[in-house]
Amino acid sequence: MLRQFSRRRASYRRLKHVQDIDNARDQGEAVPKGYVPVMVGTEEKDSAKFLIHIDMFKNEYFAGLLEMVAQEVGYENxxxxxxxxxxxxxxxxMNEISRIK
Structure with missing residues (x-):
């Protein structure tokens, strides 16, 4: 049981750079300083909103992900x-990228 708790705690720590934007809005908060809102999903009805901490943009793996997205959909969005x-x-x-650090 202690092992499961430590795994859960570690996964929460890894997600500190990514937050669901809906949770922040439910609590009446605007986008916090140092975060960028991102819409993830292929269709409007299946999309989810996230807040990405600006530190993630310095990560080479996340930058690679953004480059792949730019090649697929272009820069003019x-x-x-x-x-x-x-x-x-x-x-x-994002969990895997955070774990690599």
Whole structure:
């Protein structure tokens, strides 16, 4: 049981750079300083909003992800940054990127 608790605690620590934006809005907060809102999903109804800490943009793996997105959809995207990826897949990917540090 202690091992499961430490794994959960570690996964919460890894997610400190990524937050669901809906949770922040439910609590009446605006986008906090140091975060960038990102829309993740392929279709509007399946999309999820995230807050990405600016430190993640310095990460070479996250920068590579953004470069792949730019090659797929281009650089001219009006409005919020959009990543065409499944939201759960994006969460797992961000966990892995955070773990690599």
């Amino acid at each position: 009006p409005g919020i940054l959009r990543i065409p990826c499944d939201a759960e897949c994006f969460r797992n990917l």
